[in-house]
Amino acid sequence: MAVLFGTDPLFLDHDAGTHHPERPERLGAVLKGIELVQDKVEVVRFNPEPASGFQMAKVHGGDYLATLRRFCLMGGGELDPDTQVSIHSWDAAILAAGAGIDAAKRLKKGQADAAFVAVRPPGHHAIADSAMGFCLINNVAVLAAELVSWGERVLIFDFDAHHGNGTQDAFFANSSVLYVSTHQYPLFPGTGRVQEVGIGDGHGTTVNIPLPEGTTGPTMRYALETIAWPAIEAFDPTWLLISAGFDAHYKDPLTEMGLSSGDFFDLTSWAMKLVPKGRTVALLEGGYDLEALRDSTASLLGALSGESFSPEAPGRLRPERDLIDALAQMRSRALD
Numbered sequence: 001m002a003v004l005f006g007t008d009p010l011f012l013d014h015d016a017g018t019h020h021p022e023r024p025e026r027l028g029a030v031l032k033g034i035e036l037v038q039d040k041v042e043v044v045r046f047n048p049e050p051a052s053g054f055q056m057a058k059v060h061g062g063d064y065l066a067t068l069r070r071f072c073l074m075g076g077g078e079l080d081p082d083t084q085v086s087i088h089s090w091d092a093a094i095l096a097a098g099a100g101i102d103a104a105k106r107l108k109k110g111q112a113d114a115a116f117v118a119v120r121p122p123g124h125h126a127i128a129d130s131a132m133g134f135c136l137i138n139n140v141a142v143l144a145a146e147l148v149s150w151g152e153r154v155l156i157f158d159f160d161a162h163h164g165n166g167t168q169d170a171f172f173a174n175s176s177v178l179y180v181s182t183h184q185y186p187l188f189p190g191t192g193r194v195q196e197v198g199i200g201d202g203h204g205t206t207v208n209i210p211l212p213e214g215t216t217g218p219t220m221r222y223a224l225e226t227i228a229w230p231a232i233e234a235f236d237p238t239w240l241l242i243s244a245g246f247d248a249h250y251k252d253p254l255t256e257m258g259l260s261s262g263d264f265f266d267l268t269s270w271a272m273k274l275v276p277k278g279r280t281v282a283l284l285e286g287g288y289d290l291e292a293l294r295d296s297t298a299s300l301l302g303a304l305s306g307e308s309f310s311p312e313a314p315g316r317l318r319p320e321r322d323l324i325d326a327l328a329q330m331r332s333r334a335l336d
């Protein structure tokens, strides 16, 4: 199966600051991952189009976008202690926000069977009126909002080691988007408790799976099958968006999770079966060890293409069923 791969040199121009972990070299590691698989996988490359103001305004309200644009174009600086921008960050950010939409349009035209967009800056911490945690515009949320406007039912699977608080916020009261997050807990940004299940029309369409340090792939897989599956089955998604952050890899310097790149292959393959063929878009979020990023990208592409390819074996430890069963019970109580 063919996989669309969208990226652009403009993403290298976003400068998050000296010695910042979210650095341009990350995209070089992603490209090395693509090289690892391109003999086995048919990779269809494209340079994405930026998102329109109208598309981004579905997620970011008020004057946030205008303020961010002005701040970048005046030379940039610090938005918060974690999040800095440079003069080119606005152009990179609107391209990152549009990349997923461009990929989805191409999938609808039948250009490939799945897509991966390697973008910077990442997006899942950005909230309606503010940048946060290396993120400026919530790329996956902008794409999900666009797909909802097409009449689709969107499953977002966020396996980044951090909770995607911005994505959760965007759809907390929205029954057209099911947000499923696996993340280390406690960890930045501090949200993502299992009791956060959505409100109003969105009650039940947020699934948080907070996990302890050292969690491996089999535990995460068991958690998804136990905690997330009932919600996914009831929701019946038509599209899958993956917030593909690879900082849950055991080599990552920012977190303490225990996944291998083989686990990302396994998790992605599992999730893809939840939606029709040709309806999966993965967007790069975090991931700060360059080797892990390379290998995990190769695994992701393998899974997206349906080819069995993974530089590292998946984890073999027995799943921690007691912990997950307890979390499942806590979610059930929160849903009552």
Ligand SMILES: [Zn+2]
Pocket (backbone or CB within 6 Å): 160, 161, 162, 245, 247, 285, 286, 287
């Ligand atoms: Zn992260």
